[in-house]
Every structure is written in C-alpha cells, then in structure tokens.
Amino acid sequence: MNFKDQIDKNSLPKHVAIIMDGNGRWAKQRGRLRVFGHENGVTAVRNTVEAAAEISVNYLTLYAFSTENWSRPKREVDALMSLLVKSLNKETSTLNKNNIRLQAIGDLKSLQSKTYKELLKAIDNTKQNTGTTLNLALSYSSRWEITKMVKKIAEKVKNNELSSEDINDEVISNHLTTTNIPDPELLIRTSGEQRISNFLLWQIAYSELYFSPKLWPDFGKEDFYEAIVDFQGRERRFGKTSEQIK
Ligand code: FPP
Numbered sequence: 001m002n003f004k005d006q007i008d009k010n011s012l013p014k015h016v017a018i019i020m021d022g023n024g025r026w027a028k029q030r031g032r033l034r035v036f037g038h039e040n041g042v043t044a045v046r047n048t049v050e051a052a053a054e055i056s057v058n059y060l061t062l063y064a065f066s067t068e069n070w071s072r073p074k075r076e077v078d079a080l081m082s083l084l085v086k087s088l089n090k091e092t093s094t095l096n097k098n099n100i101r102l103q104a105i106g107d108l109k110s111l112q113s114k115t116y117k118e119l120l121k122a123i124d125n126t127k128q129n130t131g132t133t134l135n136l137a138l139s140y141s142s143r144w145e146i147t148k149m150v151k152k153i154a155e156k157v158k159n160n161e162l163s164s165e166d167i168n169d170e171v172i173s174n175h176l177t178t179t180n181i182p183d184p185e186l187l188i189r190t191s192g193e194q195r196i197s198n199f200l201l202w203q204i205a206y207s208e209l210y211f212s213p214k215l216w217p218d219f220g221k222e223d224f225y226e227a228i229v230d231f232q233g234r235e236r237r238f239g240k241t242s243e244q245i246k
Helices: 023-029 034-054 067-071 074-097 113-125 142-158 169-174 221-232
Strands: 015-019 059-066 101-105 133-140 186-189 208-211
Touching (some): 023 034, 034 221, 059 074, 067 133, 074 113, 133 142, 186 221, 208 221
Parallel strands (some): 015 186, 059 133, 101 133
16 A cells, blocks of 8 residues: 555644755766756655645645755855746746645845745745645744744833743744744654754754655655654654553
8 A cells, every 4th residue: 555545634744844855965876966956856846745735734844945055155056046936936836726825934035036036926926825835944044033033022022012921932933933834743854864954943842753765856755645654653742641642
C-alpha cells in the first residue's frame, strides 16, 4: 500500500513546516552548478504543495530563503531571487486552480524590489482562496523574528498599551510573524542534516521532527506522505505521561 492510502484523514497535522535542504549537493553530484539544484528544487516545491493540498493540510510553511542566505555568493542569491520571481509568476494560476492561498513571513522589504513586488502581487491574486495556505519564509530567521517581537512588546509596555504583567505565551505568539497560523505539529528537514537552522524556534516547541535522507530536488509526494504517516504513528505527550493522554 502506498503512503497516501495509509494516512488517517481525521488526524492530519494542521500545519507542516519544511526546511528544504540539499539543492547544492544534488547539483554537485551531477557535476552542475548549485543553481541547477535550486531550479530542480522548484519541481519538489510544486509536488509538495500539491501533495499538501490534495490531503487538505491547512498550512504549509517552506523555508525558502534565510537571513543567513544573503551571505551566499551574489550570483547564487541573484539566481534564487529570479527563480522566485519566475516561479511566482508561472505558478499563480495553478495556485488559484487548486484553491491555494499564498502568504509570506520574513523581512520581506529586504528582498530585491522585483521579487518583493511579484510576491505581493501573487499574495493579492490568491487571497480569495480558502484551501491550503502556502506560507513562504523569505529573508526569514527566527532570531530576527524574536528580536522584532521583543521590540514591539517593549514599545507597547513603554507606551502603557500593555502591562509587563500581562506578557504570556499568547501575547508573544501574537507578536510573531506567524500570528493567526497554528504552530506546526510536524517539521520536516531533507538531506539528512539534523538541525533547526534558526527556523520557527518558538513555534516548534512541541513539533514532531522528521528528517528525510532525500536531497530536496528528489523529495516527492510519497516522501511527504511518508512523513505524515510517521507523524501519525507518534505519541504526542506535551509534557504529560502516556497514561494521562489516553
Ligand atoms: C537549500 O539547499 C535550499 C535553499 C536555500 C533554497 C530553496 C529554494 C528553492 C527550492 C527554489 C525556489 C523556491 C520557491 C518557493 C519557488 P542548499 O543550497 O542549502 O543545499 P546544500 O546544503 O546541498 O548546499
């Protein structure tokens, strides 16, 4: 039986986050430039988004470009930015056909202006969709986000809009870029690396972690479904004992 058929539709994760890793190694194995890996990574993005939409996962967050990625060679950064523009432009109609809404988190204004404009256009063109939300993390890092959150809360305390006594988990969550998005129950990382790399540090407090050995361009629908089946086989205790949650 394939993995898709083994999924229990009644206990799907509402939010799956993915650290897409291994494009560079995939290209190197083929004696090609890193950009070739990113180009083929777009196919894996398409397959994964389609896979999530087919089983109605509510939110899919993809770590597409980190704050740290700005330090890569300019040629690679430029190629990634134009790949993003090209993909957004090309895929908006497919997103609409599949009722997928696009959103983005990160320091979006730091993106190259063409990328930023194309992104806003795609977000606007898909805002009416009610199915899966595809959330792209772009120029994103968790420490950047947490620093921003602390500054916002500090400003509110300074202006007497908020008392420091009232700061709690919920207030913090509401000042992160993921406001209104439930925390991911499942975090997938490809390429065999087992790190979090500054991604959604607050939000993954109770996420199940799944590491796939596949390099991102090779990650397909069945790999995504395999991760969901694995997730559904886990016991999530949230700090309680096994007996308490039964
Ligand atoms: C990690 O592989 C991948 C990235 C930093 C970029 C991911 C981008 C894409 C898949 C293409 C565009 C995205 C969208 C949403 C259309 P790596 O370069 O770190 O690989 P390595 O670890 O093997 O060097």
